[in-house]
Amino acid sequence: MGYTMNRQTFNEVLARLGKSYRLYAPVRKIGEGRFTDVDVVRYDFVSSLEEMELAAKSDYSFKELLTPLSRTLFYFVENETKEADMDTSDAIIFLRSCDLHAVKSLDDIYLNNKFEDPFYKKIREHVKFALIGCPKAFDNCFCVDMGSNISTEGYLFSLDVEGDEVRSDVKDPEVAAVFEEMHAAKAEIAPSHVEETAVRVRIPETVPNSVYKDPLWDEYSSRCIDCGRCTTVCPSCTCFTMQDTFYSDNGKVGERRRVAGSCMLNGYTTVAGGGQYRRTNGERMRFKVLHKIYDHRRRFGYNMCVGCGRCDDVCPEYISFSNIINKVCDASAKEEQQ
Secondary structure (H helix, E strand, O other), rough: OEEEEHHHHHHHHHHHHHOEEEEEEEEOOOOOOOOOOOOEEEEEEOHHHHHHHHHOOOOOOOOHHHHHOEEEEEEEEEEEEEEEOOOOOOOEEEEOOHHHHHHHHHHHHHHOOOOOOOOHHHHHHEEEEEEEOOOOOOOOOOHHHHHHHHHHHOOOOEEEEOOOOEEEEEOOHHHHHHHHHHHEEEOOOOOOOOOOOOOOOOOOOHHHHHHHHOOHHHHHHHHOOOOOHHHHHOOOOOOOOEEOOOOOOOOOEEEEEEEEEOOOOOOOOHHHHOOEOOOOOOOOOHHHHOOOOHHHHHOOOOOOOOOHHHHHHOOOOOOOOHHHHHHHHHHHHHHHOO
């Protein structure tokens, strides 16, 4: 079921949905970027179409709405614990196809892995999605080669805007009733999607063991500064650490927090006694890359990377993730030929 309408009618739809859901979408924050007089696009509350930034890729993904950077899990006092209150308001998040594919990865890691994460589940059960149409690729995107440029399910309705016309493909009957109530015109609608990207990648079918020791990783031991920006903006990264904050000197009163972490940060793999599994930045890069394009696929059947290109956008050392993927593919092919 599809509908066409003008902006005013769509805003009325949003107002109606806003009575039952919190609405989140990419918003341009003027002058709040990493440098002076630079904007940043990140997720925030919205109530109208005009508040949404639809012409640019969001610098940060929707991920923080499902996995906050810092979250108190529970409080402890002597021999008692109390689970922290959690905002479980129903929400609709507007995102692009690549990010909607990343939701599947988050769900599999937190819900369909060895253990089900109850804290993630509590939020996830109250979150639904609206698909932002994406007619053309942005800089550094390679979603077509990753197969994340098209989404046919997982969203309540889609959003494409051209001038004063708004087009929506509606999947949910209850949401369709809202469009009907606002007298939107019925039409056959297919969400726009990227068909071609300037950046291309080649995904290796298998990665031989020799690639783990390939010299290609040595470059990143000197280039990468382990700032973790790439994993912070990535919509599918899920690493975190646990932190205990004590309110008393005896350490028996306090709280436990889950804080976003990164496999790219020095010290993330440090264990008791000072041992460290991945000491160099090249080794950390290897772990991240192979997890994104190989290890995750071996477990769940699809690649973790969705080709959004945010990691390339944010890297201060201009390290190209897509270029690394192609290097891994070449190294894998070379080994198979020998």
